Amino acid sequence: MARFFTSDTHFGQAAIISMYRRPFADRNVMDAAMIARWNETVGADDEVWHLGDFAVGPPRARVEELLASLNGVKHLVTGNNDPAATIKAAGWASVQPYAELHEAGVLLVLCHYAFRTWRDMGRGAWNLHGHSHGRLTPQPRQQDVGVDVFDFRPVTFAQLAAHRKVRRNAPSAARQAGC
Numbered sequence: 001m002a003r004f005f006t007s008d009t010h011f012g013q014a015a016i017i018s019m020y021r022r023p024f025a026d027r028n029v030m031d032a033a034m035i036a037r038w039n040e041t042v043g044a045d046d047e048v049w050h051l052g053d054f055a056v057g058p059p060r061a062r063v064e065e066l067l068a069s070l071n072g073v074k075h076l077v078t079g080n081n082d083p084a085a086t087i088k089a090a091g092w093a094s095v096q097p098y099a100e101l102h103e104a105g106v107l108l109v110l111c112h113y114a115f116r117t118w119r120d121m122g123r124g125a126w127n128l129h130g131h132s133h134g135r136l137t138p139q140p141r142q143q144d145v146g147v148d149v150f151d152f153r154p155v156t157f158a159q160l161a162a163h164r165k166v167r168r169n170a171p172s173a174a175r176q177a178g179c
Contacts, residue, residue, distance in 0.1 A: 003103060004042055004072070004154035007051035007079065007112065007130025008146035009034055011066050012058035020133045020148050035069055037153035042071040048154050049099070051130040051145055052079020052112030060085040067091030075099070079112035079130060103157040114142060128160070138164075 010016040011034070014027040024030035042048055054076060055063045063086050067074060075094045078087060087095055099110040100119070107125035109118040114129040114136055121127070126141040134149040143160045147153065155163075 002043070002046045002156055003101075004046060004048045004156055005051065005110075005128055005145040005160070006038075006048065006147055006150070006154040007144075008053045008133055008148060009050070009055070010053055010081070011055040012062065013056035016056070022148070022152075031066070034147060034152050035066070037151065039069075039071045041153045041155075044071050046072040047075070047093075048072040049075045049077060049101070049110055049128075051077045051110055051128060053081040053130060054079075054086050056081045056083075058085065060089050063089040064091055077110050077112060106157070108157065114138070114144070126157075126160075 011031050012027060016022060017024055017027065017030060022030060024033060048070075055066060058066070067089060068091060073093045074091060076082070076087070076092050076096075077099055078095065078097050097111070101108045101110065107120050109115070109125055109127045111127070111129055112131050114132060115127050118127045119125060121141065124141065126143065127139075128143055128145050130144060130146045132144050133146055134144055136144060138144065143164060145155060145160065
């Protein structure tokens with residue numbers, strides 16, 4: 001079993017396409033693409049922590065259809081755009097506003113929102129969040145796990161750590177320009 005993280009799918013919300021320049025013609029195409037990418041990535045026995053804003057607009061029955069169509073055991077850390085139709089939908093293994101997990105010996109602090117400080121941040125803990133759609137400059141050991149950052153699919157902690165390492169080691173524009 002693998003553990004994955006994601007957020008801000010906004011299933012069913014057409015406006016999100018233009019708001020964040022998502023490369024989809026309409027919400028049906030977006031939803032279908034994200035379902036396909038999720039299921040290409042996540043196996044039936046894998047665990048997925050969705051850090052908020054799962055579906056915006058669809059009624060509870062449609063949210064439950066979406067959940068049933070997605071592989072894995074799904075947990076929701078609620079976001080600001082998760083209505084009762086999402087929170088109360090059958091298909092979640094758990095629903096909470098905040099969670100802490102250990103992965104590869106590292107404490108992960110999960111919330112929809114990015115924190116300035118979090119428990120054990122000075123001891124190597126990470127803050128995984130959504131909400132910012134890739135537009136927030138992260139602190140060390142902090143990562144937006146949203147679909148807008150990771151090709152519209154869930155990612156593992158190992159992928160998140162590798163992503164951070166690549167970004168940290170990438171030459172800055174100033175160094176590339178010889179400044």
